[in-house]
Each structure stands twice: as C-alpha cells, then as structure tokens.
Amino acid sequence: MADIKVGILGAGGIAKLHTSILKRDPRVEIIGVADIDEGRSASLANEAGNAKPVKTLEELFELGVEAVYVTLPNTLHVDSVLKCLENNVNVFSEKPMATSSIDAAKIKEAASKSKGIYNLGMNQRYAYVFKKVKDVIASGEFTPFLANIKLNRGELLNPSWTANPQVTGGFLNETPIHLLDLSRYLFGEAQTVKCEGRQNISETEMDTFAIMLTYESGIISNLVTYAHAGWSFPFESMEVYGKYSTITTHEFDRVMYSPGLHQPAQVSEFFQVGVDHKWGYVEENRLYIDAILNGTQPLVTAEDGYLTTRLVEAVYESAKTREVIDFRQTLSK
Known part of the structure; x- marks a missing residue:
C-alpha cells in the first residue's frame, strides 16, 4: 500500500513528466488530477492509473490528498500553494516560487507555520x-x-x-x-x-x-x-x-x-x-517523497525560493x- 496520496494541480507538460515519475514510485499513489480543462485532467488521470479527474484544488483536498504538485503556469502558483500550506498539506511547487518578493514572502511565512513540507521544483x-x-x-x-x-x-x-x-x-x-x-x-x-x-x-x-x-x-x-x-x-x-x-x-x-x-x-x-x-527530475521527486516520509527539510526550501x-x-x-x-x-x- 502506498505511503503518500498525491494530487496533481495543472495537467500540462511538466505535470505529465512528474506523473510518469511518481507513478513508478511504490511509495506514491496519485489519487487525483485537477485542471479547469476536463479533457486534460481526464487524460492525465488515466495516465496516472486510478486517479480521479477533478477541476479544483478543493476537490483534491476532498479526495484526501496528503501532497499536492502545483504545476500551473508561473503566475498562478501563489494562491494554490498558500491554500495547501494553510491546510497542512505537503506541497511541491514548480518554479518560480512566486513572481514577486511580496508573494514569495507570504509563502515563506506560511511554510514556517505549516505542518506541510514545501519544496520548490529546481530540477537542475x-x-x-x-x-x-x-x-x-x-x-x-x-x-x-x-x-x-x-x-x-x-x-x-x-x-x-x-x-x-x-x-x-x-x-x-x-x-x-x-x-x-x-x-x-x-x-x-x-x-x-x-x-x-x-x-x-x-x-x-x-x-x-x-x-x-x-x-x-x-x-x-x-x-x-x-x-x-x-x-x-x-x-x-x-x-x-x-x-x-x-x-x-x-x-x-x-x-x-x-x-x-x-x-x-x-x-x-x-x-x-x-x-x-x-x-534531475527523478532524484528531485525521490528526495521530496523522502522528506515527507522522514519529516525532514527538502533540498530547495521556502527560504531558498524566497532568496532566488x-x-x-x-x-x-x-x-x-x-x-x-x-x-x-x-x-x-
């Protein structure tokens, strides 16, 4: 039985890459894929296996996800990441952390208070x-x-x-x-x-x-x-x-x-x-799942994201x- 129930938010190209890697990790079960385009969410959910296609982050929460991969366009990361952290859900955010230092500071603050582990996707x-x-x-x-x-x-x-x-x-x-x-x-x-x-x-x-x-x-x-x-x-x-x-x-x-x-x-x-x-994508994903299971800090922290x-x-x-x-x-x- 998988240890971590994962949801994917945003069903574009980078989401497909992360999904292909995560579904090979026996510690992970992808249970939901959310995208406003129902065709895209259904297609990626099918690729993931038994995942349910939905439209919103809130619906992923209702499915019981323990970690969310935020793979939305750059300017749409902040609100979703903050909702995850406020709900103590682990969150992997594709780069950039935010497109302004004001928003990056909000995420850094939320990550410091949340039980969820934040990781910024810097695969290189x-x-x-x-x-x-x-x-x-x-x-x-x-x-x-x-x-x-x-x-x-x-x-x-x-x-x-x-x-x-x-x-x-x-x-x-x-x-x-x-x-x-x-x-x-x-x-x-x-x-x-x-x-x-x-x-x-x-x-x-x-x-x-x-x-x-x-x-x-x-x-x-x-x-x-x-x-x-x-x-x-x-x-x-x-x-x-x-x-x-x-x-x-x-x-x-x-x-x-x-x-x-x-x-x-x-x-x-x-x-x-x-x-x-x-x-670097395979190791990036493996180490993030390690961090969640071990309760440790990932390599690319909220402080890192803020400074960048x-x-x-x-x-x-x-x-x-x-x-x-x-x-x-x-x-x-």
Whole structure:
C-alpha cells in the first residue's frame, strides 16, 4: 500500500513528466488530477492509473490528498500553494516560487507555520552535470574564482504562453531562473548584481540579459541569456575556473573537469541517459517523497525560493536602472 496520496494541480507538460515519475514510485499513489480543462485532467488521470479527474484544488483536498504538485503556469502558483500550506498539506511547487518578493514572502511565512513540507521544483540542482560541479567544489580540491554561464531559451513560440509575461511573470522566471538558482547553490549568496538588459525582439518585455554577479565567497560570474536564439547549441553551458583548473558543462550531456596542469581531464557523458534522470527530475521527486516520509527539510526550501525570487527582482531592477545593486543591502530592507 502506498505511503503518500498525491494530487496533481495543472495537467500540462511538466505535470505529465512528474506523473510518469511518481507513478513508478511504490511509495506514491496519485489519487487525483485537477485542471479547469476536463479533457486534460481526464487524460492525465488515466495516465496516472486510478486517479480521479477533478477541476479544483478543493476537490483534491476532498479526495484526501496528503501532497499536492502545483504545476500551473508561473503566475498562478501563489494562491494554490498558500491554500495547501494553510491546510497542512505537503506541497511541491514548480518554479518560480512566486513572481514577486511580496508573494514569495507570504509563502515563506506560511511554510514556517505549516505542518506541510514545501519544496520548490529546481530540477537542475539534481542534473548529473551540475551534481558533478557541486561535488568537485564541495570536495575542496577545486576553488572556483570565475564562472561563465550561458542559456539560450529558444524562440518563445512553442508553447505560445512562454512569450506572455502575464503568464510567466517575465522572461527570467522561465528557464533562466534555474541558472540564477544554480549560481546560489554552487557559489553561495550574491553580494552585488549588475545587469544590462535589452528589448530587442519581444513586443512586451526585455528579452536579452548580460548579468554580472559577485558573491560573498569572492567568486564572480557572468550570465548571458537570450529569449530568441532558436535553440542554437549548446543552448546551456557553464564554465567554472579555478587555479589552473576548469569545470565545463555542455547541455545536460557532458561535463569535463580539468584538475590542473599536466593532468588528464576527467570527462563524464550522459548522452544515452533518459531526460527524466539526467535533467534531475527523478532524484528531485525521490528526495521530496523522502522528506515527507522522514519529516525532514527538502533540498530547495521556502527560504531558498524566497532568496532566488529576490535575486530575479534585483536583476530586473539593475537592468531597468542600469545601476549596481547591493543585494545584501536589498535583503535587509
């Protein structure tokens, strides 16, 4: 018999991915799928097995769910997450936590009072290539000084809602937020933020960002991201530089660690590994279920989500004002 009864709120593409993973976990039973589109909820409920298709979060509560996966569009996360926490229901929220720091603070406060465990979906922390980067830094054998990070988000045409800031909360809250979260995870908290932003193609918002971050650890990173690159490869990469040493990622498929002069590089390749594993989704879900069953904190907490939301806001503020933002001073306000 399954240990955790799960409901899915929002039956889009990412919900299908989480469902495919959760239904393989013997500790989980997906008992309900909610979506305002009855056809979509029925289809995903059928994929989940014996789940019941419903239309609202309240109906999931009535089914007796113990955990809810909030897989709605970005700007619709907050109210549903707050309802879960207020009802002491565990909640996994896809990124972003919120599209404003005010709403992120509400979730952080609610999570601190709730018996439910909150986790923010930041799967790239568990991606094989970035786990290697994290492990090498954590081992102490490699001290990073500088990082160059690149992300081309594609064309923002498919699905069409990714070009609508009323749905996404802004371009940076789509895929780029993963890189801002990763920068905190790998290098520590930001100290200053400087961004040059442009509105080159989009009719509604900034679509081009060159971001320089300094960290309390002393590390510097340069992050460039563009909304209309057409998936030119590598669409995502990271280069981290130490003393005569480098760690380089190429998509989610390859990571190379060059530990020093006159030493062979260590290369790991994951081309033949399924996306659900190498992009980190399987481990992300497993660890969240572990946290619920063990009553422990998950890897990406409400505090983490709040700080990343504040960092996104700081990038936008710098892009608009063209000034350097003292991030630590911002947090103290």
